[in-house]
Amino acid sequence: MKISPLKDYKKPLYAIGIAAAIAATALTGCGEVEYAGTADTKPTESQVELSGNVAMAPEETTRETVNSLITAGIVSNNID
């Protein structure tokens, strides 16, 4: 094992694809790309991770949104 900085790393296509989909939805304001709405599951600055690897509950409004999405099977509860 050794420390070896990586060069010429290409950002994966999945990340580029999702970012493009979200940007497209933001520009058009349409609801066609349903999953773009899950952007609000991203924790805010105040949702701090404590040590111990367990995610804290997000802010109430976000948590309600997320819980409803989880219940509906729309997103996974992976806010950490």
Add this chain to the structure above:
Amino acid sequence: MNLTLHLTDNCNMDCSYCIREKCPKDMSEEVLYKACDLAFSKGTRAGLCFFGGEPLLKKDLIYKALDYCEKKSEETGIRFDCKMTTNGTLLDEEFLERAVKAHLGIGMSFDGKAQDVCRVFANGKPTSSVVEEKAKLLLKYMPEASALATIAPQAVPFYAESVRYLHELGFKHVSFVIAYGHKVNWTDSDLDLLREQLEKTAVYLKDLFIKKDRFYMSALDSKISDCIRGNNTAERCHLGVRQLPVTPSGELYPCTSFIGDKDYLLGNVFDGIDNKKVAELAKKSSTPETCKGCDLVKRCTNSCGCANRMNTGNENQVSPLQCTYERMLIEISDRLGEELYQTDPERFAKKYS
């Protein structure tokens, strides 16, 4: 603000990779309440993480902290969040009922099929059968509870099997990290085997994705999520800024691995935080020199001062072990991400974005 309360330095288990020295020192009620007050003294949220040793050895303190903080939250309007990391062996229905009421998030340290390899009771007896039963009890009360697995070199052959086992047991969230610190000795062949196990795990995760089985495995899934969101998980670990551990005697340190090193003492719950020392520490924090030219600098945990200190003794110096492991994780998670994205882009976005 967020505090991690080391309610006791005692533990009923004796894990081979644990870097904490066990001793029968418990937090006093005075320190506990002062720590709660400190958590409410800054910011718009108060967060407590019950930690140890084994925190369930001090259930009485947890009940007192919950009662006190819930009341304080009502009085002040400041939001209160809490969580706990436990080995699970002392969980019972009474505690879980109170935990559910308090919205206490529980992470159960559970190494899956490797449990008895590294995690035994203090008397040397195996823990797996007890912990499995307690995991079922935990999931009955908290279906979203997490399993936290720590993989030491001798547990690597069980890695993929452990992911499957914890999933089949009912966990929807599992976190797998490798053991760092002076108690473990990783070799190149361990890491070769770890790569094989991670590849197997990726195949299993893909299978679950295809079956629409909701499951989140942090070692790989979090790398995919963070890549999409542009997050760097390790950036959350600003030593002494975002959270502070509180020792049983009430001392404050930047992170768990710094406890006991007086150079890093940042205050105590009686006199408060030494903001000058916190600022000095923040100023010292920097990207390791060896990582500055690396394209993955924002995707790996090189900035985790706690891991760096455990591996190299210096919070700003990354270890070859961590570099090798992180590159491996990113490579495998990127490949998994591409496969899942090609399989079902919409569901992929729902899961990870």
